Amino acid sequence: MGAHLKRVTGQFTLAGGQRDTLTLRLDASEYQDRLVDMGFIKVTASGFVNENKQSYIDEHDFQFEKPRMSIEVAECQVGQECTATFSFSNPLDVPLTDCFFSMEVGGACRPRTMRVNREVRPRETFTYTQTFVPRRSGDRRLVAAFTSRQLHDITGSRKLTIRD
Incomplete structure (x- = not known):
């Protein structure tokens, strides 16, 4: 496990079938000294719908590509x-x-x-x-x-x- 890198939050009011985007920008200076071992990063997104009390969570894992010798x-x-x-x-x-x-x-x-x-x-x-x-x-x-x-x-x- 590595260090927590960054958090971004937002609140949306959406009509049926509508979508919106929340952007997480991570600059190299924010992570390059904190990467561990194989350079994996996990992004976790979670949400909650007030009207019906449903929650949502998803994860995306990726690995930084290293140069080949x-x-x-x-x-x-x-x-x-x-x-x-x-x-x-x-x-x-x-x-x-x-x-x-x-x-x-x-x-x-x-x-x-x-x-x-x-x-x-x-x-x-x-x-x-x-x-x-x-x-x-x-x-x-x-x-x-x-x-x-x-x-x-x-x-x-x-x-x-x-x-x-």
Whole structure:
């Protein structure tokens, strides 16, 4: 559970078949520091009809779309240094701080986490290059994740074949 973000209320007098709209505007500055884990937000609408004492409630859940990380990898060979380049665009109008990058190649390279020693500027396309030495050959999957104080779990993966 995250913090309550905002409340809006209204009162309507409607004739039969008539409709009206109540708008809830939520600016990024009101939620970006309060999102939790997967970035879900639940909007709950409730109403009450005075004339017949009926009530109404509905919920709408949505998740913020996070950028996808792209991964480029040169040919890989067991025991040889291999280079992978990771990139994504910061979709926010604020810099990303306290940044960390993690990667692993399943069964061929142990997981590692590196601190990124700089902020990612607003709307910047961030690129990170990492070398690794595969220990086993075969078809593998390289998995990577970027996290910061403002934006969590930007992930990407790519199949690769490691030669003997």
